[in-house]
Amino acid sequence: MVTREHPTAETQKLVDWFLSPQGQQLVQDVGYVPLYPAAK
Structure with missing residues (x-):
């Protein structure tokens, strides 16, 4: 995800969730x- 500035707390939460x-x-x-x- 690319943002113009440092990610907001909400953006960081979304990125953390996707990971x-x-x-x-x-x-x-x-x-x-x-x-x-996934490990098999």
Whole structure:
């Protein structure tokens, strides 16, 4: 995510969520490649 200035607290929370296991699962569920592949 690109912002003009330092991210606001809300923006940082969103980024943190996308990087969380839940966020990465959603990324995978909608057809994108997760940043951190799930361990098998």
